[in-house]
Amino acid sequence: xxxxxxxxxxxxxxxxxxxxxxxxxxxxxxxxxxxxxxxxxxxxxxxxxxxxxxxxxxxxxxxxxxxxxxxxxxxxxxxxxxxxxxxxxxxxxxxxxxxxxxxxxxxxxxxxxxxxxxxxxxxxxxxxxxxxxxxxxxxxxxxxxxxxxxxxxxxxxxxxxxxxxxxxxxxxxxxxxxxxxxxxxxxxxxxxxxxxxxxxxxxxxxxxxxxxxxxxxxxxxxxxxxxxxxxxxxxxxxxxxxxxxxxxxxxxxxxxxxxxxxxxxxxxxxxxxxxxxxxxxxxxxxxxxxxxxxxxxxxxxxxxxxxxxxxxxxxxxxxxxxxxxxxxxxxxxxxxxxxxxxxxxxxxxxxxxxxxxxxxxxxxxxxxxxxxxxxxxxxxxxxxxxxxxxxxxxxxxxxxxxxxxxxxxxxxxxxxxxxxxxxxxxxxxxxxxxxxxxxxxxxxxxxxxxxx
Amino acid sequence: xxxxxxxxxxxxxxxxxxxxxxxxxxxxxxxxxxxxxxxxxxxxxxxxxxxxxxxxxxxxxxxxxxxxxxxxxxxxxxxxxxxxxxxxxxxxxxxxxxxxxxxxxxxxxxxxxxxxxxxxxxxxxxxxxxxxxxxxxxxxxxxxxxxxxxxxxxxxxxxxxxxxxxxxxxxxxxxxxxxxxxxxxxxxxxxxxxxxxxxxxxxxxxxxxxxxxxxxxxxxxxxxxxxxxxxxxxxxxxxxxxxxxxxxxxxxxxxxxxxxxxxxxxxxxxxxxxxxxxxxxxxxxxxxxxxxxxxxxxxxxxxxxxxxxxxxxxxxxxxxxxxxxxxxxxxxxxxxxxxxxxxxxxxxxxxxxxxxxxxxxxxxxxxxxxxxxxxxxxxxxxxxxxxxxxxxxxxxxxxxxxxxxxxxxxxxxxxxxxxxxxxxxxxxxxxxxxxxxxxxxxxxxxxxxxxxxxxxxxxxxxxxxxxxxxxxxxxxxxxxxxxxxxxxxxxxxxxxxxxxxxxxxxxxxxxxxxxxxxxxxxxxxxxxxx
Numbered sequence: 001x002x003x004x005x006x007x008x009x010x011x012x013x014x015x016x017x018x019x020x021x022x023x024x025x026x027x028x029x030x031x032x033x034x035x036x037x038x039x040x041x042x043x044x045x046x047x048x049x050x051x052x053x054x055x056x057x058x059x060x061x062x063x064x065x066x067x068x069x070x071x072x073x074x075x076x077x078x079x080x081x082x083x084x085x086x087x088x089x090x091x092x093x094x095x096x097x098x099x100x101x102x103x104x105x106x107x108x109x110x111x112x113x114x115x116x117x118x119x120x121x122x123x124x125x126x127x128x129x130x131x132x133x134x135x136x137x138x139x140x141x142x143x144x145x146x147x148x149x150x151x152x153x154x155x156x157x158x159x160x161x162x163x164x165x166x167x168x169x170x171x172x173x174x175x176x177x178x179x180x181x182x183x184x185x186x187x188x189x190x191x192x193x194x195x196x197x198x199x200x201x202x203x204x205x206x207x208x209x210x211x212x213x214x215x216x217x218x219x220x221x222x223x224x225x226x227x228x229x230x231x232x233x234x235x236x237x238x239x240x241x242x243x244x245x246x247x248x249x250x251x252x253x254x255x256x257x258x259x260x261x262x263x264x265x266x267x268x269x270x271x272x273x274x275x276x277x278x279x280x281x282x283x284x285x286x287x288x289x290x291x292x293x294x295x296x297x298x299x300x301x302x303x304x305x306x307x308x309x310x311x312x313x314x315x316x317x318x319x320x321x322x323x324x325x326x327x328x329x330x331x332x333x334x335x336x337x338x339x340x341x342x343x344x345x346x347x348x349x350x351x352x353x354x355x356x357x358x359x360x361x362x363x364x365x366x367x368x369x370x371x372x373x374x375x376x377x378x379x380x381x382x383x384x385x386x387x388x389x390x391x392x393x394x395x396x397x398x399x400x401x402x403x404x405x406x407x408x409x410x411x412x413x414x415x416x417x418x419x420x421x422x423x424x425x426x427x428x429x430x431x432x433x434x435x436x437x438x439x440x441x442x443x444x445x446x447x448x449x450x451x452x
Numbered sequence: 453x454x455x456x457x458x459x460x461x462x463x464x465x466x467x468x469x470x471x472x473x474x475x476x477x478x479x480x481x482x483x484x485x486x487x488x489x490x491x492x493x494x495x496x497x498x499x500x501x502x503x504x505x506x507x508x509x510x511x512x513x514x515x516x517x518x519x520x521x522x523x524x525x526x527x528x529x530x531x532x533x534x535x536x537x538x539x540x541x542x543x544x545x546x547x548x549x550x551x552x553x554x555x556x557x558x559x560x561x562x563x564x565x566x567x568x569x570x571x572x573x574x575x576x577x578x579x580x581x582x583x584x585x586x587x588x589x590x591x592x593x594x595x596x597x598x599x600x601x602x603x604x605x606x607x608x609x610x611x612x613x614x615x616x617x618x619x620x621x622x623x624x625x626x627x628x629x630x631x632x633x634x635x636x637x638x639x640x641x642x643x644x645x646x647x648x649x650x651x652x653x654x655x656x657x658x659x660x661x662x663x664x665x666x667x668x669x670x671x672x673x674x675x676x677x678x679x680x681x682x683x684x685x686x687x688x689x690x691x692x693x694x695x696x697x698x699x700x701x702x703x704x705x706x707x708x709x710x711x712x713x714x715x716x717x718x719x720x721x722x723x724x725x726x727x728x729x730x731x732x733x734x735x736x737x738x739x740x741x742x743x744x745x746x747x748x749x750x751x752x753x754x755x756x757x758x759x760x761x762x763x764x765x766x767x768x769x770x771x772x773x774x775x776x777x778x779x780x781x782x783x784x785x786x787x788x789x790x791x792x793x794x795x796x797x798x799x800x801x802x803x804x805x806x807x808x809x810x811x812x813x814x815x816x817x818x819x820x821x822x823x824x825x826x827x828x829x830x831x832x833x834x835x836x837x838x839x840x841x842x843x844x845x846x847x848x849x850x851x852x853x854x855x856x857x858x859x860x861x862x863x864x865x866x867x868x869x870x871x872x873x874x875x876x877x878x879x880x881x882x883x884x885x886x887x888x889x890x891x892x893x894x895x896x897x898x899x900x901x902x903x904x905x906x907x908x909x910x911x912x913x914x915x916x917x918x919x920x921x922x923x924x925x926x927x928x929x930x931x932x933x934x935x936x937x938x939x940x941x942x943x944x945x946x947x948x949x950x951x952x953x954x955x956x957x958x959x960x961x962x963x964x965x966x967x968x969x970x971x972x973x974x975x976x977x978x979x980x981x982x
Contacts, residue, residue: 329600382949385902
């Protein structure tokens with residue numbers, strides 16, 4: 001029986017394993033050094049905040065793996081010997097594979113800051129990071145202030161976590177506005193304001209210079225390029241992540257920033273594949289980045305590679321881009337492409353609506369000339385994935401999208417709806433006369449059937 | 453500042469609560485001869501033996517609150533009945549229950565501070581409890597910060613993480629229900645507190661079920677205020693909370709009391725929203741007789757009760773899902789959604805629990821239906837014995853096991869340990885019935901939003917019905933489970949906007965998928981069409 005070995009029990013590896021099991025009877029082994037069982041990395045924050053216990057982050061009960069004959073091995077792979085198709089674990093155990101999937105995910109970036117390896121300096125990525133945070137910052141008596149370096153999704157999550165225990169947080173962000181490398185200015189500004197509302201000491205355009213140690217080798221303060229020294233008991237390094245591929249340096253597998261793969265998610269070595277955060281496409285797909293460190297893309301690559309491994313070679317051809325996040329209390333969803341002011345394409349034009357008092361806004365990107373709808377960002381309004389996916393496939397115009405926007409609304413029942421206001425603003429700005437149509441189940445459902 | 457108000461609030465609450473909890477053991481009782489005679493007359497007792505015996509033991513004797521009168525009554529009943537049986541004096545046998553009789557004695561015989569200062573006593577129990585609770589709850593408008601999901605520290609706090617506070621609440625709730633159902637003589641002091649309220653509504657002095665009804669409403673109002681603050685960003689929760697509150701106060705509490713006051717022909721009052729088989733004694737022999745002999749009103753209630761169960765309930769479930777009843781109207785649901793909200797995370801999500809759930813709840817439904825079959829047959833055939841089984845004993849078994857132990861003691865008593873929907877999930881026969889309709893013929897579903905799920909588990913954790921919501925959401929699959937009561941909290945706690953409760957066309961409602969939206973359309977087609 002063919003033995004499929006997967007290194008990494010995150011969403012990519014586990015999705016691959018589940019789909020291989022659905023498609024075949026192959027022997028499957030997942031190796032992880034992090035935890036015994038798969039858990040949802042994105043939910044770690046809720047454990048620290050007391051919304052959940054760690055066990056709640058595990059999507060499958062413990063019996064699931066045995067029942068589905070997915071063999072779990074706790075261990076750290078030190079070496080891949082592809083000549084003999086052998087893995088060497090750090091406990092000297094050897095595992096033979098017929099096909100190998102590398103799904104080792106990411107690790108937090110460190111940019112060579114002095115003091116970056118001190119005690120009480122950590123990222124927030126792994127279960128071990130969560131445990132460390134619980135130990136380093138149990139409350140605001142032990143941890144009188146935290147400094148977080150890097151204004152991305154993990155940074156703001158970490159700030160939210162620490163604030164839940166009333167720990168003062170200073171948030172150093174390199175950009176002039178939060179996440180404005182990704183978000184258009186209006187939205188970035190909205191989040192800036194929201195961060196301040198949560199009593200987080202947001203310092204824009206501020207870089208970490210050095211982390212200072214106390215006599216025990218623990219971080220005690222940071223200095224910034226603004227000349228400030230900020231006392232603290234913990235430093236969170238959240239300046240992005242990069243592929244966790246160091247252990248592959250000598251393996252003969254081609255490495256760029258991540259494991260280089262082709263569209264079939266194959267590496268340069270036969271029978272070795274890479275998926276998820278650690279995989280790097282030779283050439284980016286469409287507007288996507290060569291490395292996509294996103295939950296959803298990890299899952300999609302898992303779904304895809306399972307097909308290839310089970311005898312149906314399938315290229316990784318993701319559909320329309322989508323993503324979501326939550327910034328403190330603000331839910332964010334995106335469908336299609338809406339670029340930041342820096343990354344905006346020359347043909348891309350934005351329409352932005354923001355609620356007069358609530359933290360709710362919408363940005364729609366469209367083609368300047370053709371008016372083709374390119375993408376939408378929403379804050380504080382939930383939208384229907386299927387509808388936007390369909391509209392993108394059908395190359396709808398922004399006028400069409402606005403006219404039928406009510407079909408796409410996914411907010412809970414009884415919520416105030418803003419389509420009228422949104423459309424009215426568009427009509428004013430673009431001298432148009434769009435009248436929003438009433439929501440229609442018929443449109444929402446019948447066309448879904450046709451397009452799937 | 454806010455913290456200080458909250459701490460004072462807790463203290464005040466605990467004082468009021470402490471006095472309330474101590475009341476069963478306090479007070480003095482002394483029954484005079486006149487009251488004794490009234491009691492004997494009102495109970496229709498003909499046994500001189502019993503009367504003399506009990507009189508000698510009780511009349512003009514002082515009893516403290518802690519002494520149970522029920523054993524004395526019971527001995528008197530047994531002694532008298534033994535003699536009457538021997539002498540074949542069937543007409544003289546005493547059929548009164550010793551607990552009810554003891555309760556009636558106490559109600560008539562209390563004296564001293566408590567019954568003489570009912571208003572004051574109400575103030576230092578209910579009054580302090582309400583004020584204290586509100587002082588704790590209202591500052592949350594400020595302490596909870598910006599509106600949004602407020603689940604911080606639920607698993608850090610003793611009260612909501614099965615710590616010692618939770619166990620104390622558990623012990624209190626269980627004891628409270630045991631007193632209500634089985635030792636009501638100890639609830640007599642509580643009845644004094646609400647006598648004047650009862651009189652102003654129905655014209656009668658309060659019994660222990662009035663205490664329960666009143667307390668139920670008070671607790672729901674106070675905890676609904678907590679819900680309003682906690683979920684103030686979520687209009688669905690606000691509207692739903694208002695709805696359960698309205699139906700509890702108006703339909704379950706006020707209308708039945710006012711019906712009694714108006715001295716309508718159907719004299720015990722009726723909760724118009726309480727549908728069979730949750731209202732399991734609706735088709736009991738004595739109730740049918742009473743309905744039929746109560747003229748127009750009785751017949752109206754009879755027809756309404758049948759219509760409610762046979763037509764209104766399933767039709768509404770078809771359009772809106774069982775939520776219209778379970779989390780918008782029902783009293784059990786109302787308490788679960790207010791008092792029970794802090795405990796919703798304790799429902800077990802394991803596959804094993806789901807199996808237990810299906811056996812138990814459908815078992816109870818079957819039990820209720822079989823029992824009703826027996827009672828109806830007995831009613832029409834005018835017999836007390838069907839298939840060699842005494843109908844009364846089946847009714848008694850159901851009332852005891854399901855009506856009292858399951859729905860009351862376990863259903864609510866176990867809130868802090870097993871979550872707030874133990875009864876609704878494992879026991880309620882009406883929920884089982886609605887569940888069938890919801891699963892197989894309803895427009896309701898929780899829509900999963902394409903491929904947006906990140907498997908975080910908030911939805912499953914906070915599902916009070918123990919549904920592993922995430923198991924469906926992470927597959928891009930809608931949730932159409934029979935047990936879903938549509939509380940809407942999974943949708944509220946979802947950080948990525950994945951879940952939406954909605955009523956839509958039947959087509960496409962059930963949509964199992966393997967590859968989720970967002971991936972290669974050809975792959976989706978290949979895998980999902982299989």
